[in-house]
Amino acid sequence: MTIELFSQLLLNGLSIGLIYVLVASGLILLLGVVRIFNFAHGEFYMLGAFITFGCCEFLHLNFFVSIAIAIVLVTILSLFCYRFIFHYIRGDILLCTAASIGLSMMLLRGALLSFGTQERGLHPPFKGSVGIGQVNLPAEKVMAILLCIGVMFGLYWLLMRTKVGKAMRAVKLDNEVASLQGINTTRIYQIAFAAGCALAALAGGIMAPVFSITPSMGHSLLLNCFMALVVGGMQSMLGGVVGGLVVGLVLSFGMYFVGDLSEILLFAVIGVIIVFKPGGLFGEPEHHE
Amino acid sequence: MKTLLETRKLTKFFGGLAAVHEVDFQVRESEIVGLIGPNGAGKSTFFNLISGFHPVTTGTILFQERDITGVKAHKIASLGIARAFQAATLFMELSVFDNVFNGLHGHYHEPAWKAFLHLSSVRKEEQGARERVREIIDFMGLADHADRKARNLPHGHQKILGVCIAMATAPKLLLLDEPFTGMHPEETAVMIRVVEKIRDSGVTIVIVEHNMEAVMRLCDRIAVLNQGRKIAEAEPQEIAHNPEVIEAYLGSDEEEL
Amino acid sequence: MNRGSRKKGIIALGCACLILALLPFFTDSRYFMHLIIMTCINIMLGLSFSMLFSAGLVTMGAAGFWGIGAYTSALLVLKAGLSFWVAMPLAALATACVAFIVGLVIIRAPGVAFIIQTMIVNMILVQVFGHFEFFGGWAGLLDIPAPNPIGPITFTGKTANYYLILMLLLVNILAFYALYTSRIGRAWSAIRLNARLAETLSVDLFRYRLVAFIISSAGAGLAGSFYAHYFQTLEPNMFNVFKSIYIQIYSILGGLNFYIPGPVIGAAIITFVPELLRIGKEIEPILTGAVLILLVIFLPGGILSLPDRLGFFTKEPLAASSGKNSVQEQQEKRVL
Numbered sequence A: 001m002t003i004e005l006f007s008q009l010l011l012n013g014l015s016i017g018l019i020y021v022l023v024a025s026g027l028i029l030l031l032g033v034v035r036i037f038n039f040a041h042g043e044f045y046m047l048g049a050f051i052t053f054g055c056c057e058f059l060h061l062n063f064f065v066s067i068a069i070a071i072v073l074v075t076i077l078s079l080f081c082y083r084f085i086f087h088y089i090r091g092d093i094l095l096c097t098a099a100s101i102g103l104s105m106m107l108l109r110g111a112l113l114s115f116g117t118q119e120r121g122l123h124p125p126f127k128g129s130v131g132i133g134q135v136n137l138p139a140e141k142v143m144a145i146l147l148c149i150g151v152m153f154g155l156y157w158l159l160m161r162t163k164v165g166k167a168m169r170a171v172k173l174d175n176e177v178a179s180l181q182g183i184n185t186t187r188i189y190q191i192a193f194a195a196g197c198a199l200a201a202l203a204g205g206i207m208a209p210v211f212s213i214t215p216s217m218g219h220s221l222l223l224n225c226f227m228a229l230v231v232g233g234m235q236s237m238l239g240g241v242v243g244g245l246v247v248g249l250v251l252s253f254g255m256y257f258v259g260d261l262s263e264i265l266l267f268a269v270i271g272v273i274i275v276f277k278p279g280g281l282f283g284e285p286e287h288h289e
Numbered sequence B: 001m002k003t004l005l006e007t008r009k010l011t012k013f014f015g016g017l018a019a020v021h022e023v024d025f026q027v028r029e030s031e032i033v034g035l036i037g038p039n040g041a042g043k044s045t046f047f048n049l050i051s052g053f054h055p056v057t058t059g060t061i062l063f064q065e066r067d068i069t070g071v072k073a074h075k076i077a078s079l080g081i082a083r084a085f086q087a088a089t090l091f092m093e094l095s096v097f098d099n100v101f102n103g104l105h106g107h108y109h110e111p112a113w114k115a116f117l118h119l120s121s122v123r124k125e126e127q128g129a130r131e132r133v134r135e136i137i138d139f140m141g142l143a144d145h146a147d148r149k150a151r152n153l154p155h156g157h158q159k160i161l162g163v164c165i166a167m168a169t170a171p172k173l174l175l176l177d178e179p180f181t182g183m184h185p186e187e188t189a190v191m192i193r194v195v196e197k198i199r200d201s202g203v204t205i206v207i208v209e210h211n212m213e214a215v216m217r218l219c220d221r222i223a224v225l226n227q228g229r230k231i232a233e234a235e236p237q238e239i240a241h242n243p244e245v246i247e248a249y250l251g252s253d254e255e256e257l
Numbered sequence C: 001m002n003r004g005s006r007k008k009g010i011i012a013l014g015c016a017c018l019i020l021a022l023l024p025f026f027t028d029s030r031y032f033m034h035l036i037i038m039t040c041i042n043i044m045l046g047l048s049f050s051m052l053f054s055a056g057l058v059t060m061g062a063a064g065f066w067g068i069g070a071y072t073s074a075l076l077v078l079k080a081g082l083s084f085w086v087a088m089p090l091a092a093l094a095t096a097c098v099a100f101i102v103g104l105v106i107i108r109a110p111g112v113a114f115i116i117q118t119m120i121v122n123m124i125l126v127q128v129f130g131h132f133e134f135f136g137g138w139a140g141l142l143d144i145p146a147p148n149p150i151g152p153i154t155f156t157g158k159t160a161n162y163y164l165i166l167m168l169l170l171v172n173i174l175a176f177y178a179l180y181t182s183r184i185g186r187a188w189s190a191i192r193l194n195a196r197l198a199e200t201l202s203v204d205l206f207r208y209r210l211v212a213f214i215i216s217s218a219g220a221g222l223a224g225s226f227y228a229h230y231f232q233t234l235e236p237n238m239f240n241v242f243k244s245i246y247i248q249i250y251s252i253l254g255g256l257n258f259y260i261p262g263p264v265i266g267a268a269i270i271t272f273v274p275e276l277l278r279i280g281k282e283i284e285p286i287l288t289g290a291v292l293i294l295l296v297i298f299l300p301g302g303i304l305s306l307p308d309r310l311g312f313f314t315k316e317p318l319a320a321s322s323g324k325n326s327v328q329e330q331q332e333k334r335v336l
Helices: A003-034 A041-058 A063-089 A093-115 A139-161 A163-173 A175-180 A185-207 A217-232 A237-276 B043-051 B073-079 B096-107 B112-117 B120-139 B155-168 B185-200 B212-218 B236-241 B243-250 C003-026 C030-054 C062-078 C084-106 C111-131 C158-180 C183-193 C195-200 C205-231 C241-254 C261-276 C284-298 C303-309 C324-335
Strands: A129-132 A135-138 B003-014 B017-028 B032-036 B058-063 B081-084 B173-177 B204-208 B221-226 B229-234
Touching (some): A003 A163, A003 A237, A041 A063, A041 A093, A041 A185, A041 A217, A093 C111, A093 C284, A139 A163, A139 A185, A163 A175, A163 A185, A175 A185, A237 C084, A237 C111, B017 B221, B032 B043, B032 B212, B043 B073, B043 B081, B043 B204, B096 B155, B155 B185, B185 B204, B204 B212, B229 B236, B236 B243, C003 C158, C030 C062, C030 C158, C030 C183, C030 C261, C062 C084, C062 C111, C062 C241, C084 C111, C158 C183, C158 C205, C183 C205, C195 C205, C241 C284, C261 C303
Parallel strands (some): B081 B173
Antiparallel strands (some): A129 A135, B003 B058
16 A cells, blocks of 8 residues: 555545544533433534535625534524423433434424435535645645644633633533532533534534535434444543544545445444443443442 | 451552552451541542442452452342442332342342242242341331332431341441431431441441541441541540541541541 | 232233234224234334333344344245244344344443444444345345244234234233343342442342343344234335334333333334324424424323323332433433
8 A cells, every 4th residue: 555545545534534523522522511412413513514505605605604604503503402402301311312313303304305305515615635745635625624623622722721611521520519619500501512513513514515415414424423432432522533533534444445345344343442442442431330 | 256358458549549548457247347537538439349349459358258359249249248328329219118129139049030930939039028128127117118219208218228228138248338427316316226236136337437426436446548548447435536537637627526 | 019900900901902802803904904013013122122221221223133033034934944933933032142242242331332332233234134135135135925824824914914913912021021020120120220229239230231132132033023024025224223213212102111011002103193194204204303302301201101290190109200300310320
């Protein structure tokens, strides 16, 4: 294998993987802080992509402005969902799974009926390709990579350095203690929920020029994000990063070497990992209560 | 008197922090030993190690002179070590009776397949179990509440129920984790009587507790942990005047001895 | 459970059996009979989900094991020439074996990780069924023969198949009931309500969870075997995660805390109501989704929790919880 090929596959894997990282981070945030498992997360991603597409194509707005609008709209929707649905079932995994599956069904079918099944593509805001070393990547993929990395650093800064972030981490550790310390847990839940869903919408916007836009794009993405969670564990952001990257890289290399069977290769990799670490690479150790 | 439980240089690291550090500890049969120390001293971790809920980093645990280090929690329970937890750990949705009934789980002799077929030998065994539950509930003074849901009991009764369930496993060693925390004076008096009754019935007890009055009253010996290490071990009166112990407590804003 | 309510339960079951046994005589509609048969299959699948739930495990992969039973049975008959009556128990056994191996790996996973891993297993199974020509590939298996005749009874019509599935369902219910009322069922309950406490009572969490996983999957496999020879066509996508989700809905709708009546009611409603209301395939997911959300918020204990919620029974039920708070609390401590 040549260096060129390897780098190409590597960068390709990164661009896919980083999106999984973004979306998985949102899921982990929801799971850890708000204790909610959100099956409809993929649909928020999809809506992010569609709104970005709509703003660019029909309102002729700047790409980054479109993403911002998408984030805002999806965040509003997510707060609405939190207020009327998740607020009541916070903490109960089974009920959350069921409710978010219901939400996912509604959003997906609604999108299918509204937008139809045709694939749409968003013309990339930057044309051409970028040369990195001897490798050529389309400009939008490079932009996607850079944006994702930027967002992850922003997320790190948010969680580690800001008051809100520290409050979120406190709530994740122990919400009773956190509220005793004067943290308004309800407000934190709302913020965390909104942030998590915003991440998904952001990811959707970023990917709008990269992948084709269809109503079911969120669904297939979500499945791969679940794999990322299984690989990396659901306990920490680090798990999300590692999990997402592993999935992206395995799929990228797998697509080249075994084509159709790349999914099965991914399953095999996951299988090996969970035999040794049931909770994921950075997850909880064995089911131990 | 035989040594029932012994730990040798028992150590547990969480990441870089030693929660329990080279603790040597013995409990002899029919004793009541107290384990005290400021918050964060490692007492609950120590119990978790003995119960098998955390893997040990280094050191050994011996029960009846058998090495039980690394044995899984459910096996340790079958060996005769029972545990009552700090926060009322109960089957909240079940009645008091059903809670204690579950405690007998480890004592059935008839195999599981016979239980599935509901053969008469199993039914007889379960009938016996039900009688045993009645005995325990009466012994502990909860007879009036036998059919109430555990969730509906007042706090003090919930803690007694926790001890009941532990006693149903017919243990040789009972680990009581803060049985008096959060109790009114009347409830405390009841719990003290309960512990004394248990000791009289031949069970060895180790108590982790902050309520000094109860500890002084009940314990034959007291060991003191601070920051994971055992800093003192003696009879109650001596412990009260031990300068290191007082230091440990004053240093961490604890209630005075 | 005391004598009085056990007697009532037996009488109720007896009446239900009588009505169900006489059902074919009151209807001529093949379509109606088909719906009833599908309901019975779905009930068996729901029972499978509920058994795992009773031990504190949430599975999103029940359909996968349904598929293993179906494909195994179909292949044993089509390729090995076995009689259906031999293939069926073998299919259930095969499903149990796969469940054993899968369980060894995934039961150790905590909380949400377990749920996702069951989904992944389900997806793997669908991929396996679709990828390999041995299983008929994505086009599936066609022309699977009906069960071999027993004496004068042939299984080409709805009626004979109906009685067969009814009997399988009855066996399933009785077996599960026997388990739930035994010390095994009590251990499962203990694990579900407070796993840590159960451990201190000598309950081997892993073993009991594994047993629940194996038995529940075998039940699904049994249903799968029947389905293969009743429907006579198998396609990998019949057994995908969506079906697993629906199976979950049966139990949630009926009542999570009612391990046997819950799936019965839930499966019956989900199988019949969309057909009766003639809801277009187009908007069906929207309505189902909305119903699911409303259900979870307003009636998390399911339909069978209504009497309790409305205060019909004044005596505290022995081992049932109806309010969402209690479910929430248990779940919170247990799964996360």
